[in-house]
Amino acid sequence: MLTLMIYPSAFGLFSASPFCVKAAYMLEHAGQRWQRSDMLDPRKMPHQKLPVLRTPERLVPDSDLIRDWLEAQGANFDTGLSDIQKAQARTLIRMAEEHIYFQVVQDRWANDEVWPILRKTFFSVIPALIRTPASNSIRKKVVQGLGFQGVGRFSPAERQDRLERDLEAISAYLWQSPYLLGDRPTSADMSVGPMLAAMRATPVETPLTQRIKQDRLLNDYVDRMEQAIPLP
Incomplete structure (x- = not known):
């Protein structure tokens, strides 16, 4: 199962970070099985930022790179667009x-x-x-x-x-x-x-x-x- 490492929920939001919410939206839209892992200190993560997606092969940092990885698995976030x-x-x-x-x-x-x-x-x-x-x-x-x-x-x-x-x-x-x-x-x-x-x-x-x-x-x-x- 994929693990999405994100900032915790705050202020009534799924995560305090809109980039973490974006990554979660993409995972759901792509139909992937995944779980969340909350953290507050991302200094040991690639780029020292969140979100980071843990895949069977590697850690994928950055919401844009997570999108690239999901699209490589077959996801299409812009179906039907010109x-x-x-x-x-x-x-x-x-x-x-x-x-x-x-x-x-x-x-x-x-x-x-x-x-x-x-x-x-x-x-x-x-x-x-x-x-x-x-x-x-x-x-x-x-x-x-x-x-x-x-x-x-x-x-x-x-x-x-x-x-x-x-x-x-x-x-x-x-x-x-x-x-x-x-x-x-x-x-x-x-x-x-x-x-x-x-x-x-x-x-x-x-x-x-x-x-x-x-x-x-x-x-x-x-x-x-x-x-x-x-x-x-």
Whole structure:
């Protein structure tokens, strides 16, 4: 049986990480037999990140590489899509994972109201004596990374404006069909859906959580994705 190593459930989500949810969606869609294995410290994993899929032959890191492995076993996440639609799916995935994701990270890790909840949720395994300095050090590195990436350099209004354009693009697709590229979930939905769900689930009311919750089109889409591919 395959084992998917992921971050634990949090904030009402299957996993705190939308990339881990994406990998689980792909495994379910592919009809694979698999089990989850939760962990909080991925430093011994390839790439030092999660998700990682344990197969009989090797460890497969990264959700994109997990997709490649599943497709090599015969999975097809974009059945029925034209070449143009497959290109659109790729573009939507990159928008979600290379821009929207960092908006979610900023909303969680750089927010002083959210941080105490994150520390309690993700760092409880660290001995109490060093928990605060160790977690603060990790937080500092994450926030610095947001600066290097670019999202952290913008004002809140500038970040909101950039995100709004992404959400408008997603909404334009959803006005046409229940999922981004048709009547059933494809690879694009397995990435975009978990990303919007993560944005909605941040455990403090922020402009980003409210933006999803108050938008019926996007809110219903997140719920529909969770119902379309139920996770164990």
